[in-house]
Amino acid sequence: xxxxxxxxxxxxxxxxxxxxxxxxxxxxxxxxxxxxxxxxxxxxxxxxxxxxxxxxxxxxxxxxxxxxxxxxxxxxxxxxxxxxxxxxxxxxxxxxxxxxxxxxxxxxxxxxxxxxxxxxxxxxxxxxxxxxxxxxxxxxxxxxxxxxxxxxxxxxxxxxxxxxxxxxxxxxxxxxxxxxxxxxxxxxxxxxxxxxxxxxxxxxxxxxxxxxxxxxxxxxxxxxxxxxxxxxxxxxxxxxxxxxxxxxxxxxxxxxxxxxxxxxxxxxxxxxxxxxxxxxxxxxxxxxxx
Amino acid sequence: xxxxxxxxxxxxxxxxxxxxxxxxxxxxxxxxxxxxxxxxxxxxxxxxxxxxxxxxxxxxxxxxxxxxxxxxxxxxxxxxxxxxxxxxxxxxxxxxxxxxxxxxxxxxxxxxxxxxxxxxxxxxxxxxxxxxxxxxxxxxxxxxxxxxxxxxxxxxxxxxxxxxxxxxxxxxxxxxxxxxxxxxxxxxxxxxxxxxxxxxxxxxxxxxxxxxxxxxxxxxxxxxxxxxxxxxxxxxxxxxxxxxxxxxxxxxxxxxxxxxxxxx
Amino acid sequence: xxxxxxxxxxxxxxxxxxxxxxxxxxxxxxxxxxxxxxxxxxxxxxxxxxxxxxxxxxxxxxxxxxxxxxxxxxxxxxxxxxxxxxxxxxxxxxxxxxxxxxxxxxxxxxxxxxxxxxxxxxxxxxxxxxxxxxxxxxxxxxxxxxxxxxxxxxxxxxxxxxxxxxxxxxxxxxxxxxxxxxxxxxxxxxxxxxxxxxxxxxxxxxxxxxxxxxxxxxxxxxxxxxxxxxxxxxxxxxxxxxxxxxxxxxxxxxxxxxxxxxxxxxxxxxxxxxxxxxxxxxxxxxxxxxxxxxxxxxxxxx
Numbered sequence: 001x002x003x004x005x006x007x008x009x010x011x012x013x014x015x016x017x018x019x020x021x022x023x024x025x026x027x028x029x030x031x032x033x034x035x036x037x038x039x040x041x042x043x044x045x046x047x048x049x050x051x052x053x054x055x056x057x058x059x060x061x062x063x064x065x066x067x068x069x070x071x072x073x074x075x076x077x078x079x080x081x082x083x084x085x086x087x088x089x090x091x092x093x094x095x096x097x098x099x100x101x102x103x104x105x106x107x108x109x110x111x112x113x114x115x116x117x118x119x120x121x122x123x124x125x126x127x128x129x130x131x132x133x134x135x136x137x138x139x140x141x142x143x144x145x146x147x148x149x150x151x152x153x154x155x156x157x158x159x160x161x162x163x164x165x166x167x168x169x170x171x172x173x174x175x176x177x178x179x180x181x182x183x184x185x186x187x188x189x190x191x192x193x194x195x196x197x198x199x200x201x202x203x204x205x206x207x208x209x210x211x212x213x214x215x216x217x218x219x220x221x222x223x224x225x226x227x228x229x230x231x232x233x234x235x236x237x238x239x240x241x242x243x244x245x246x247x248x249x250x251x252x253x254x255x256x257x258x259x260x261x262x263x264x265x266x267x268x269x270x271x272x273x274x275x276x277x278x279x280x281x282x283x284x285x286x287x288x289x290x
Numbered sequence: 291x292x293x294x295x296x297x298x299x300x301x302x303x304x305x306x307x308x309x310x311x312x313x314x315x316x317x318x319x320x321x322x323x324x325x326x327x328x329x330x331x332x333x334x335x336x337x338x339x340x341x342x343x344x345x346x347x348x349x350x351x352x353x354x355x356x357x358x359x360x361x362x363x364x365x366x367x368x369x370x371x372x373x374x375x376x377x378x379x380x381x382x383x384x385x386x387x388x389x390x391x392x393x394x395x396x397x398x399x400x401x402x403x404x405x406x407x408x409x410x411x412x413x414x415x416x417x418x419x420x421x422x423x424x425x426x427x428x429x430x431x432x433x434x435x436x437x438x439x440x441x442x443x444x445x446x447x448x449x450x451x452x453x454x455x456x457x458x459x460x461x462x463x464x465x466x467x468x469x470x471x472x473x474x475x476x477x478x479x480x481x482x483x484x485x486x487x488x489x490x491x492x493x494x495x496x497x498x499x500x501x502x503x504x505x506x507x508x509x510x511x512x513x514x515x516x517x518x519x520x521x522x523x524x525x526x527x528x529x530x531x532x533x534x535x536x537x538x539x540x541x542x543x544x545x546x547x548x549x550x551x552x553x554x
Numbered sequence: 555x556x557x558x559x560x561x562x563x564x565x566x567x568x569x570x571x572x573x574x575x576x577x578x579x580x581x582x583x584x585x586x587x588x589x590x591x592x593x594x595x596x597x598x599x600x601x602x603x604x605x606x607x608x609x610x611x612x613x614x615x616x617x618x619x620x621x622x623x624x625x626x627x628x629x630x631x632x633x634x635x636x637x638x639x640x641x642x643x644x645x646x647x648x649x650x651x652x653x654x655x656x657x658x659x660x661x662x663x664x665x666x667x668x669x670x671x672x673x674x675x676x677x678x679x680x681x682x683x684x685x686x687x688x689x690x691x692x693x694x695x696x697x698x699x700x701x702x703x704x705x706x707x708x709x710x711x712x713x714x715x716x717x718x719x720x721x722x723x724x725x726x727x728x729x730x731x732x733x734x735x736x737x738x739x740x741x742x743x744x745x746x747x748x749x750x751x752x753x754x755x756x757x758x759x760x761x762x763x764x765x766x767x768x769x770x771x772x773x774x775x776x777x778x779x780x781x782x783x784x785x786x787x788x789x790x791x792x793x794x795x796x797x798x799x800x801x802x803x804x805x806x807x808x809x810x811x812x813x814x815x816x817x818x819x820x821x822x823x824x825x826x827x828x829x830x831x832x833x834x835x836x837x838x839x840x841x842x843x844x845x846x847x848x849x850x851x852x853x854x855x856x
Contacts, residue, residue: 034640085832093639095831097586098780102827105773109821113814220769224651227644262655269648276641277633360724380727389728396725398718409718412711415735417743419711469729 001135006253012142012211014249015149016204018242020222021229022153023200025241027075028230030169030193033083034093036100038226039219040107041198045071046205046214047111050122060124068202075198076191078103084187104219112216121213122206141211148203153242156196160238169193173236224265228272234285243283247271308335311504312357312388312473317366317376319349319356319528326352327528329366334473339495339505341515343539344525345549350508351393353525354475358390359383370473385413389471391462393478393508399451403442403461406450407433410468433468439497440464441490456487463494474498476507480514492518515540524549560686564758566798567693571700571751573778573790575744578704580776581784582716583740585639588772589630589646590748592653593623595767597749598756602670603663605757612678612692616753620746627745631738639737650769657764669763676757689758696754700747701787707743716740777823781830783837792839797823 024038048070052063078100086099126144129137160166168184169192176186201222208214226241229248233240248268255267275282312334319327327349334340342350355361357368359380368376375383384390398406411429412419419425437443440460445453450461459479466474480488495518499505507514515522515536522539524532526548532539539545576590597619604618634645657664664670675682683692707713715736718726726733756762774797782793800822804815830837 034643082828082832086835089832090835094580094584094586094784095835097643098776098835099828099831101773101776101780102824102831105777105824105827106821107824109817109824113817113821217769220647220651224644224647227647231641231644262659265648265651266655269645269652272648273633273645276645280636280638280641358728360727379732380724381730381732384728384730392725392728396722396728398721398725400721401714401717405714405717409711409714410729412714413730414711415715415732415739417707417710417712417739465729 001133003254003257005136006257007250008136008138008142010250010253011246012139012145012249013253014246015145016208017225017229017249018245019149019152019200019204021226021233021241021245021248022156022238023197023204024226025230025233025238026156026169026200027193027197029236029238030172031079031083031190032173034097034100035078035194035197036097036223037078037103037107038197038201039222040104041071041074042201042205042208042222043107043111043214043216043219044074045198045202046122046209046218047115047120049206050115050120050209050214054120054122064202064206067206068199071198071202071205072195075194079191079194104223108216108219115216117216119213119215120209122209124210127210139211141207145203145207148207149242152200152203156200156238165189165192221265224268228268231280232272232275232282234282237282237284240282240284306335308337310334311336311371312506313369314353314357315367315369317353317356317368318364319352319361320364325528327356327363330525330528330530331366332523332530332533334504334506336504337499337502338520339499339507339518340521340523341507341509341519341536342523342525343509343515343549344531347527348525349528350525351477352528354390354477354508357383357475358388384469384471387470387472388475389466389469389473390475391466391477391479395458395462397450397458397461397465400449402447402449403437403453403464404433404446406461407436407464407468410465436464436467439467440494456483459483459487459491460494463491467498472503474503474505476505476509478508478510480509480511488513557686560690562798562802564686564689564693564754566795567690567697568751568755568758569775569778569798570791570794571697571754572748572775573782573794574697574700574704574787575748575751576775577779577782577784577787577790578707578747579740579744580779581789582708582713582720583737583744584716584720585635585737585741586643587646587741587744588643588769588776589650589653590744590775591767591769591771592650593627593745593748594752594755594771595653595657595762595764596623596626597752598762598767599657599664599670599752600749601676601753601756602673602762605674605676606670610674610677610682612676612683612753612757615676615757616750619749619753623749623752624742624746627741628738631741635737635741636734647769650772654764654768657767665763667764669761669765670756671761673756673760673762675760676753683757689754693754693758696750700750703747704787712736712739774820774823777827779837780827781823781837783840785836785840789837789839793837796838 020042024035027033027035027038045067049063049067052058052066053060082099082103083096086095126140129139132138160170168179168182168189172179172186172189172193179186179189225245225248229244230241232247233242233244248271251271252264252267255264310333314330314332317327317330318325330353344350352361356363359375359378359382363376367374370386370388375386398409401409408429411432414420437446440463442457442460442464445457450458453461463479480491483491495505509515519536522534522536523530524539524545532542532545572590572594576587579585579587600619600622601615604615608614630645630649634642658667660666675684683689715731718731719733719736723733778793778797779790781796782791783789800819801815804819834841
């Protein structure tokens, strides 16, 4: 029964990880930028909702809209005000990484300054477990998480494969000139990628804030998951990152059957390391060339 | 259009007795939906200069990348001295004696000319090179000789990124000489050279071939094709269309129409 | 006042060693590591353990620290670097987070959350180092030694190999250079030298615990390297000094509650980093351009 409980928790966690990793993979796949401030976007989404809903006591849908707007704005502004100017001066892994890194530090510390360093939780009756079977508690949040994740990925898939913008996004990383030839602007597309990728973390952050709580160091954990899932799923594969996110969530949860919770990050690291050792191209990744 | 024209003239017969140093067998490379190289088979014999010609985008550089290990083939094999090298790391293949230059040169721009050439002699990845002071002195002497042979001695302490175009081209060849490669894959080495530099380049090439180097060149320059090559291979859209002596390949009207874009 | 400055100087030396060794990895080998605090910690814990159970000789403790740190970094680098640099970032982040858990849980070696206390004085040729001046000499001595080793390496064929890989990795491959081996070696050198800072730290404080080796420190070290500038040996030292003096400087700002100084200072580093990357990626010492337009020059005039 414990295993079943952990399995269900793992699916809930995995759905949230899938959304987060999917956002990172989408951005990286389209722009080739190692968006190390993705964790910061997650934190902004979660804390914005917390502020509006828990502190200001406004209705949840308002909090959701504000959180989504602020997070998407963050992603887009980051591209316009930080990444693009950096690329203009010196476009290299180092400069973009250091820039994103700096932004992440600013956000983490500003949040710590305004909200304190301890855990805060988004309070909602939905996080309470409902006993389905003796010894098996499932909270409605689990169901919501899975449904939201499924909807998001189906929607994303439809968008990427059917719409002009979506298909252009897929071409952006490999051939920005081709994209220009079709009358679309690589800059606008890049911003779209950031907007979409950041939007994906909004439900993940809110649901995570309701179930596990938020604190300023959650950003680095989110980054680790996003990176690990992108690698395990295969660089360049959105589907892979989502699938790997689910896998990591399940692994982290099921590991509790044998290890205490401090070792949960160790599980992620071990899975990541095993893949690097034995299958570096991940589940669906393209073969790596020199 | 797909048949490979093999030559059978007397001069070619003499060359055919030289040992096959590098062989490409039915090599193919696929990128997603694009077949960049299809079923290419080619033999590079010791001491022979082979030139690869063909329109831009024909897959010539891709073929080089497949041979040197910078790309892994989708099908087929590459053999060096009889042993399969396809799928091996590029540095492993380079250490066996397969050297190359790049169309965009890829010099070590912030190092000096001397350091660039010296770097090519430092094979060990360890914290220091084997052989101590004696070997270190030998390496420096070798670098000095190579700089003299490539007319770079007065520029020994100039940074690679400060060099003129022709000087950079010679530096890329100098690095190759220093690496002791026995097969040279040169990607458009003569493009953009002024006449004097071109003559120096040909002289250098000929002296290296006389010393036993096997050369395969990608070139558009007709003088290289006619006056320097022993064999010519024509590639188009990833396929090897013809292979033979320069005269045979150049006189083939089909190939001319592909190369120069005239209607057949 | 003098005692305060002496204390600060020892800590600056420790951080300068860490920043220099991280810069060796990031600026010269082009490898990004978020696990540098781990090797600092491994060095510190090893030195403490050895001094308490085997030998209180400085040389033995340092040698042990460097060997263990180097071996751990080898285990991290061998698989991760075989693939790609970006993978190393991810793996190093994972290692850093894992290490904090290990440091907190492995009570028999690290003392768990409580850490290790009463670390004995370390001896050089039988003479114990116990005074503030003694530790200052140790700190400066190790800083100079590490700097010398790095300079010698950079001027040698190894340094040329690193430069070759930075300037054109594909050309380096084409000239027979085993790029992964060279990068792995850089990681090991960096980790081993960083552990020497841990040795100084552990004996200076005679108390260490996991709080000194967290992701926050790895982040701070990265900030030192980025802000000071990656292109030179002086850059990380400037970065280390600057970021260590900043909290002292901030404590003079009126109206800033003491408890929040840490957060504000970190936010300031972050802002400086972002601004530098936009306007002056070479950092304070490095200047406006890290690459001196090299790539444009190589493409050449046609």
